Amino acid sequence: MSEEDPLTHYGPPLVAVVLALLLSIMVAALTAGQMGGEYQTRALLYAGFVLWVVCGAAVVFAVAQRGEAGRFSAMRVLLWAVSIWLWPAILLRQRNR
Secondary structure, three states: OOOOOHHHHHHHHHHHHHHHHHHHHHHHHHHHHHOOOOHHHHHHHHHHHHHHHHHHHHHHHHHHOOOOOOOOOHHHHHHHHHHHHOHHHHHHHHHHO
16 A cells, blocks of 8 residues: 555544444444333434434544544544544534634
8 A cells, every 4th residue: 555545544543433333333222222112212212322423433533533643452442432422522622623
């Protein structure tokens, strides 16, 4: 791969955000499954959670990939997974800069 190849620059952040998204989707499924009520209620809650974390993954990747210089690690994936859930705070912080 050459230095001009975008995968050289986006590779580690992209892998981290995809793994964080998969982890977040599993957390969304477990959380929605624990809620009481009918199946339709739990399914709608799960769908809402998934939509939330997909939006979060896009926001976190867009914000973090610019300054991402660290190496890929499990701790980084966990940090990104938490960030995916808290994406509105990250977006507000970026807006205030």
